[in-house]
Amino acid sequence: MANLYLKQSGLAHLHLGARALADRNRTDPGVLMRELPTLEMINLRGDPQNSYFTAALKSVNGIILPIIPNTFNCVKDHTKILWLGPNEWLIINSLSTKPLFKRLCTSMKKLHSAVTEVGDGKTTIRLSGPNARQVLSKGCSLDLHSEEFLPGHCAQTILGRSDIVVSRMPDAANINIFDITVARSYAAYTWAWLEDAAQEFESQVIFF
């Protein structure tokens, strides 16, 4: 990971803080948009049938891999493990004080596996609100119906021509929350695309 004091988020140049300030008095927005703080992300590959592999993971923060395709698991509310393929996962860790990468590498040392740090190359846009689903549907061929794409579901797919990983977060109030992880180099485009798609619903930018 780059030195923290040098680090800027993928959308820093859009000055979303100022945008959020300008938007703060919006009433009844259909869509809320924000960029999540830059998080540690790790691409993990290995054999989920191998009990040494799964045990080693469990010893690091209690990670349990989702085996059902297109779903993710959470460890408490700070670590998210997304299924990417039959032997591939994306781990997103929001505890910046407790990075996982080194600990994972150590625990995987003697196993046939790959641990790759990918967080600096990506950012995550969170889209929520009553019309979030309609906005995504304009550029994504997945069936995002709320009975089909449930909280806890995720998918690697295309949004407006960019590759994304989209996941639906659990939420009590049943306002759809979608996290869209996208390559940093596409992030500005994806943000602009989302803003354009959200125009008819009145969007509001919020800032963490």
Next chain:
Amino acid sequence: MYLCGLLEPVPCGLSDTMLSKSMQKYSIYALLRNALNFHENWHRAWRSPAPKPEYDVIIVGGGGHGLATAYYLAKEHGITNIAVLEKGWIGGGNTGRNTTIIRSNYLWDESAAMYEKSLQLFEGLSQELNFNIMFSQRGVMNLAHSLSDMRELKRRVNAIRLNGIDSEILTTIQIKELLPIINTSPQSRYPILGASLQKRAGIARHDAVAWGYARGADSHGVDIIQNCEVTGMLRKGGCITGVETTKGIIQAPKIGIVAAGHTSVLAAMAGIRLPLNSYPLQAMVSEPIKPIHPCVVMSNAVHVYVSQSDKGEMVLGAGIDGYHSYTQRGSFHVVEGQLGALCELFPIFSRLRLVRQWGGIVDISPDASPILSKTPIKGFYINGGWGTGGFKATPGSGWSFAHTIARDEPHELNAPFTLDRFVSGALIDEHGAAAVAH
């Protein structure tokens, strides 16, 4: 594209028996004469005969290439006992689905010779066929968006000029002068650094090419038989003897396959494997607008090409859909990609409405060059693999294929385009000529 030509054959209610065998000449006088009869006495442009049991030559496929082959067989080689068998209607394949770009600025000597011969035949074709094919030499421009594009274009222009074919390099300013609506801003994502231009290149009306050759072939006595699908090949020893069709068995000692996307399907009926893959290629036209786009523009990097038909429609195309298919339709994201590219080059077109979109099935060979060849079966000839760019070759292809069939040996023009080259390794790599399919 449906352009209105002055001299279109008008389908009318006359029965075949009323038609004279000699071709009715189209001219301004004929037009005036027929005006007096309220245009009710025009002859059909070609007959619609029942197939005879036997011919000297059968051409399978009534597209431009098949009809041109029959025409030149009759005209240049005196062979007139010919049937052209077409499973649908003539020109209903890629001939009536293409975006009509005609040019001869190809890199390799073999291709340059073939396409230049075609271009020269196109230059006199309306007169030769007494049929207005609406050939318009408005120039074809290839854009460069990077220094390496620019170097590549210069290399091509040099190679092309060495073959005696016109070609030149344009600066960005010259491009803008010719085509004010193009976005030459240096700020754009793919800035335009220059272009190559072939001024003699252009477009023609595609159906008219098929109709003109059909009328010409018919006047020499060639039977054009539509709605007649070939379903099998008849062989005896190492020789071809005829075809099975939906209209019965028809015999001939010589058979030429000119079936574009279906070439390998027909070759397989005779037990021949070909290095061809068939893919959908899409194109589309917009609503007609006033003249705004005086030449043809192609961009390999941004990946789209555009021309404006005489009727005013913008004619658009780009690349193939990557999967094998015989469905004559393609996928939406391919259309989306090329329209994005279009608006990048011509922001003004973002407000244009499309009216039609369609697909054809193109047969692509490993070196993106055609196969005009004899085969291991005596009397069995193949003309295919024109892929995404064979409309421009229609006259030259028919002309040299007629020679190949009549003499049972290739003309020097098509000798390099044999099937053997995939064994010998003497490939003619023209992938670069069609990075954006045209």
Next chain:
Amino acid sequence: MFLINCPYCGPREESEFHPAGEAHLKRPANPEKLSDIEWADYLFMRQNTKGILLERWVHRHGCRRWFNVARDTRTNKVLHVYQMGDSPPTQLKHIKP
């Protein structure tokens, strides 16, 4: 435009995938012993099937796995998907193209 049932992710729109042509082509064991004709046959000659084609696809914008597909090239209908290394479905062999 059609759906492909990725053996790993389930049904997805075709634009997420990339096609890679005829499946089950076998690289000859001793290429140096082949004649030029045999080598050309392996390199270039294809069935170009009009009917049920067995072909390879990769889920490029999804799980990035390769797999095999049986698709009717007359309709684009995907009839069957199966993993790399698996043999083609036998029941489809009876369907004449």
